[in-house]
Amino acid sequence: MKVVSSECIILKHQDFRERDRLVTFLARDKGRMAGVARGARKLTARGLSTFEPFIRGTIFYVEKPGAELVSIRKCDPVPPYLQLQAGYDKFLYASYFTELVSLCRIGTQEAEPFFLLLAGGLENLYGAQSPQALPLLRLDYELDFLSCLGLQPQWGRCCACDRPLLASKAGRPQPLLSGRHQFDASLGGVRCPDCRAAGHALTELSAGSLAFLAAWRDDAARDTLRPTRNALAELEAALTQHIVHHLEREPRSLALLPRVGGPGSV
Ligand SMILES: [Zn+2]
DSSP states (O other), X not given: OOOEEEEXXXXXXXXXXXXXXXXXXXXXXXXXXXXXXTTGGGSOHHHHGGGSTTOEEEEEEEOOTTOSSEEEEEEEEOGGGGGGGGSHHHHHHHHHHHHHHHTSOOOHHHHHHHHHHHHHHHHHHHHOOSGGGHHHHHHHHHHHHHHHTTOOOEEEEETTTOOBOXXXXXXXXXXXXXXXXXXXXXXTEEEOGGGOOOSTTEEEEEHHHHHHHHHHXXXXXXXXXXXXXXXXXXXXXXXXXXXXXXXXXXXXXXXXXXXXXXXXXX
């Protein structure tokens, strides 16, 4: 049987039968895959750690025609990812980033963008200098995740009446309408103050939050901008609503993330 290899990120693992481990991973060339690492429950701690979530490395496996599970031989990790679990907050965010990807069907066509998304997200978490940086990394990751899914919300125009919501003044996006906007997850966009509605898929969004996001998405300005706590909380709520709406379930790791304005938050 031919052993093949892929660059991979481990998404999760669970015990399987008496001695084995079921490992789900994202292969850069093939997408989300799962396989059985035989005897992995009996490995030494060092051997076992190569199948821990967030590990990036090269995985060696055998594919069987018609079988959903591959037979995993080993995974050779790339060192920096082994240390990600050192910080608890980073661990929680990494769990969320990884779970979002593991909840998606990812085939060969989408494999590369999702691999780069997750690898970049984990790398940014690894390099973060303080817990205060983590909520912004989450925002960044969620926006890129939605782009990978082709579900990036329409931020610049009202999703109900199509009116423009932002204008550029002195090179910076400025809100055109004062008053409370709403994010509508079911329509995948923003409702202007005149199109406010009632419903469970709606969250509040101020004009300032909208303007911050538009400015912040411009890479050149990104490092100079910091959101207010209110903007961060509103954008976090809107994106979470949007993601949960489309995944049709709430990622389990989401409940463990520190909330903006709550204990342990920025
Ligand atoms: Zn409108």
